[in-house]
Amino acid sequence: MREALTLRGNNALLTRANPLAKFVSVFLITLVLALSIDLVSASTALLGELALFPLAGLTVRLLWQRGWPLIIAAILGGWSTAILSAGSGRTLLDVGIWSISEGSLQLGVGFMLRGLAIALPAILLMSCTDPTDLADALAQKAKLPHRFVLGTLAALRLVGLMAEEWQTIGMARRARGVGSHGSPPQRVKAMLGQSFGLLVQAIRRASRLAVTMEARGFGGGQRTWARESSYSRLDVWVLAGGVVIAAAAVLAAQWAGTWHFVWLKQPN
Amino acid sequence: MPSPDSGTPAAVRPAAISAQGWGWRHAGRTTQAIHALDLDIRPGERVLLLGPSGAGKSTLLHALAGVLGEEGDDADETGSLLVDGVSPKAQRGRAGLMQQDPETQVVLSRLGDDVAFGAENLCVPREEIWKRVGEALDDVGLRNSASGNFALDHPTSALSGGQKQRLALAGILAMRPGLILLDEPTANLDPAGVLEVRDAVGRCLDKTGATLVVVEHRVSVWKDLVDRIVVLQPGSSSSAGGSTPAVLLDGDPETVLVQARDMLIAAGVWVPGYVPATRPRSGTAAGSGAGFEAGSSGASGGELLLATRELAVSRERSRRRGFTTIPPLPVQSGLDAEVLAGQALTITGPNGAGKSTFALTLAGLLAPVSGAVTAAVGLSDGAGTDPFKWKAQQLISRIGTVFQEPEHQFVTGRVLDELMFGPKHLGHGEERVDELLERLRLRHLVDANPYTLSGGEKRRLSVATVLAAHPRVLVLDEPTFGQDANTWAELASFLSELLDAGTSVVSVTHDREFSSVLGGTEMRLEPALRGGARQEAGAA
Numbered sequence A: 001m002r003e004a005l006t007l008r009g010n011n012a013l014l015t016r017a018n019p020l021a022k023f024v025s026v027f028l029i030t031l032v033l034a035l036s037i038d039l040v041s042a043s044t045a046l047l048g049e050l051a052l053f054p055l056a057g058l059t060v061r062l063l064w065q066r067g068w069p070l071i072i073a074a075i076l077g078g079w080s081t082a083i084l085s086a087g088s089g090r091t092l093l094d095v096g097i098w099s100i101s102e103g104s105l106q107l108g109v110g111f112m113l114r115g116l117a118i119a120l121p122a123i124l125l126m127s128c129t130d131p132t133d134l135a136d137a138l139a140q141k142a143k144l145p146h147r148f149v150l151g152t153l154a155a156l157r158l159v160g161l162m163a164e165e166w167q168t169i170g171m172a173r174r175a176r177g178v179g180s181h182g183s184p185p186q187r188v189k190a191m192l193g194q195s196f197g198l199l200v201q202a203i204r205r206a207s208r209l210a211v212t213m214e215a216r217g218f219g220g221g222q223r224t225w226a227r228e229s230s231y232s233r234l235d236v237w238v239l240a241g242g243v244v245i246a247a248a249a250v251l252a253a254q255w256a257g258t259w260h261f262v263w264l265k266q267p268n
Numbered sequence B: 001m002p003s004p005d006s007g008t009p010a011a012v013r014p015a016a017i018s019a020q021g022w023g024w025r026h027a028g029r030t031t032q033a034i035h036a037l038d039l040d041i042r043p044g045e046r047v048l049l050l051g052p053s054g055a056g057k058s059t060l061l062h063a064l065a066g067v068l069g070e071e072g073d074d075a076d077e078t079g080s081l082l083v084d085g086v087s088p089k090a091q092r093g094r095a096g097l098m099q100q101d102p103e104t105q106v107v108l109s110r111l112g113d114d115v116a117f118g119a120e121n122l123c124v125p126r127e128e129i130w131k132r133v134g135e136a137l138d139d140v141g142l143r144n145s146a147s148g149n150f151a152l153d154h155p156t157s158a159l160s161g162g163q164k165q166r167l168a169l170a171g172i173l174a175m176r177p178g179l180i181l182l183d184e185p186t187a188n189l190d191p192a193g194v195l196e197v198r199d200a201v202g203r204c205l206d207k208t209g210a211t212l213v214v215v216e217h218r219v220s221v222w223k224d225l226v227d228r229i230v231v232l233q234p235g236s237s238s239s240a241g242g243s244t245p246a247v248l249l250d251g252d253p254e255t256v257l258v259q260a261r262d263m264l265i266a267a268g269v270w271v272p273g274y275v276p277a278t279r280p281r282s283g284t285a286a287g288s289g290a291g292f293e294a295g296s297s298g299a300s301g302g303e304l305l306l307a308t309r310e311l312a313v314s315r316e317r318s319r320r321r322g323f324t325t326i327p328p329l330p331v332q333s334g335l336d337a338e339v340l341a342g343q344a345l346t347i348t349g350p351n352g353a354g355k356s357t358f359a360l361t362l363a364g365l366l367a368p369v370s371g372a373v374t375a376a377v378g379l380s381d382g383a384g385t386d387p388f389k390w391k392a393q394q395l396i397s398r399i400g401t402v403f404q405e406p407e408h409q410f411v412t413g414r415v416l417d418e419l420m421f422g423p424k425h426l427g428h429g430e431e432r433v434d435e436l437l438e439r440l441r442l443r444h445l446v447d448a449n450p451y452t453l454s455g456g457e458k459r460r461l462s463v464a465t466v467l468a469a470h471p472r473v474l475v476l477d478e479p480t481f482g483q484d485a486n487t488w489a490e491l492a493s494f495l496s497e498l499l500d501a502g503t504s505v506v507s508v509t510h511d512r513e514f515s516s517v518l519g520g521t522e523m524r525l526e527p528a529l530r531g532g533a534r535q536e537a538g539a540a
Helices: A019-035 A039-056 A060-084 A102-127 A131-140 A146-174 A184-215 A233-256 B057-065 B111-121 B126-139 B161-173 B191-208 B253-259 B261-266 B355-362 B392-396 B415-426 B430-439 B455-467 B485-500 B512-518 B532-538
Strands: A091-095 A098-101 B017-025 B034-041 B046-050 B076-083 B095-098 B179-183 B211-215 B228-232 B247-251 B304-313 B319-321 B324-326 B332-340 B344-348 B370-375 B399-402 B473-477 B504-508 B521-524
Touching: A019 A039, A019 A102, A019 A131, A019 A233, A039 A102, A039 A233, A060 A098, A060 A102, A091 A102, A098 A102, A131 A146, A146 A184, A184 B057, A184 B095, B017 B057, B034 B057, B034 B076, B034 B228, B034 B247, B046 B057, B057 B076, B057 B095, B057 B179, B057 B211, B095 B161, B111 B126, B111 B161, B126 B161, B126 B191, B161 B191, B179 B191, B191 B211, B228 B253, B247 B253, B253 B261, B304 B355, B332 B344, B332 B355, B332 B370, B332 B504, B344 B355, B344 B512, B355 B473, B355 B504, B392 B399, B392 B415, B399 B455, B415 B430, B415 B455, B430 B455, B455 B473, B455 B485, B473 B485, B485 B504, B485 B512, B504 B512
Parallel strands: B046 B211, B046 B228, B095 B179, B179 B211, B344 B504, B344 B521, B399 B473, B473 B504
Antiparallel strands: A091 A098, B017 B034, B017 B076, B228 B247, B304 B332, B304 B370, B319 B324
């Protein structure tokens, strides 16, 4: 868990790019995909993104391990769109309340691909970006308030600790007679108690950490940075990549005649 | 460390402290944490602050570090406390504070960044920061040293407790503070870690000449490093007037330790060369005063209660990938042990050897990776032989486990409820609660919130809550860590009584004196070889 938050061992090209450049690229792609609901733009973007995976040091297995909730969410979203949206064209499946027509299937697949195409860049970004570097870039380049950025970064470090703490508290409570076995309601109750214990520990740890940070002079208006967050030629390529993928998605959809702004009425 | 390029090179100007009638009441409390403190500390002095828990030592250090929160929100300040004649809050970076819990002394995830953090906040120019980071890491022995040589991007989560504390010291040094404040910096460390940190502090003080104020129960660790000992006592801040001053004693270490020996011992301070008197085991002295009955079967010395065979342990669970199950890598394996009624088993060994993991597995809280933990009929009493499979309520009336951190085990918001929790769920044993309240001096705290107790009180409560369920086996994980001598002696005496009454006591400890009071057998664990076994399992 704690290892998952660092990039040790990942020497892929994109780890060396400035996080802000990567962030802007991802934002561009996401923005374009959010504008239209159609198959072509989503698939184009998805193809472009998949091509970038090796550059971020990602494999299919890693992708699944890190992004499975998002991937499953995209698939479920597509499925529910397919069965719930208004039917049009030939009916392909009709089982009771579930009916899927050509039009709704197309919409569903489009929705799923879009979900994936929007989720993947985020996974890509997190896989090749060290939180520390991201914080540096956000505070120095994007000029976000450093108290907020560094506070979040320090808190992030505690997340891994909390995972260990969860296990310890679970055992400690069992040793007090609070069971993790038993009927479902009992389990839920035990889980709530354990969550409360974790919350208490998280708050105590956080307040001790806050004291540590304050005692090191944190919280003033000004500060210097030991490491400069800088741009390199690589970042130009990263930006260009983002622009190319976004533009390709739009152009392909325009060319195929499927581009359709989300706020316009669905064609039949 | 001459650095001609910056304006103030060695730049450490030792700080002076002056307190006059100073007192502080925390928000939500009726009494002051510290009261009527008059104290002057000259620049460069090294002061060891002693006193029983509740004397306000930590509060004083927090105030000196300028992190005591705001007066106003229901907290109250009286008198004055100044560093170099100025309020500590008004001068960030003048003092550096190290606290007890190593995990929260680290701010960032890369070693070098963490050291730089304080200096960055003080707006030190970039080139100067990295110079300071390098020097600080050298000074605390984390770079170019036999005790550590780490890269600047080394992950801080991979450091040991002692290394984390030295890292925190480096972060403090990089701020070039005139005052170094240490709040029980070694309480959570094993003996090797304690010396590591103490020596690093000594080296840094010799080099910078900064003023030091350290709070610590174990005098012998710091005695030779300090040149003054100040003993605080809990102030009675009753508005009735005639209040006691906060400073009980003040002087050079030898004098204070000789003249006030008895007073310090009474206050629970660990005075060098003194081991608190504890109740002897009845096996050695024929004291039959086992006033405490454990379990139902009384003293039946030597009965086998619990045994392990070829046990391999790990905190991790098996992982599932696809259809294959990958067992975790054991941190220890091939462990054979026997737990006998009325006898102590002490588990020792260096950090990382898996002592706690073994104890928790023995206690039915972790599943064995391989091998078995088997409860004898006398213990299992119809619940099956594998303690891990017992229901929680079956477990607590058979094996009680006291965790290192008492707070992990609190399940209610009131001391009395906490004690009644086990008996109430088991439907018996409430009569013992009264006895435990008395015996472990918790009577005056029955209505308090467990989280608000002092360290010693929390420890006593956590032992009492587990014992309220009448377990025949008691497992304790580092029960004496960070405890003052009084709590220590009480705990050791109490456990020796339990042992004589037939309870079995298994403890994980670094504390030799403690284990010699309990007697019994020692089981020493060495860190497992990180060789073949690990790789073999990892290839799955």
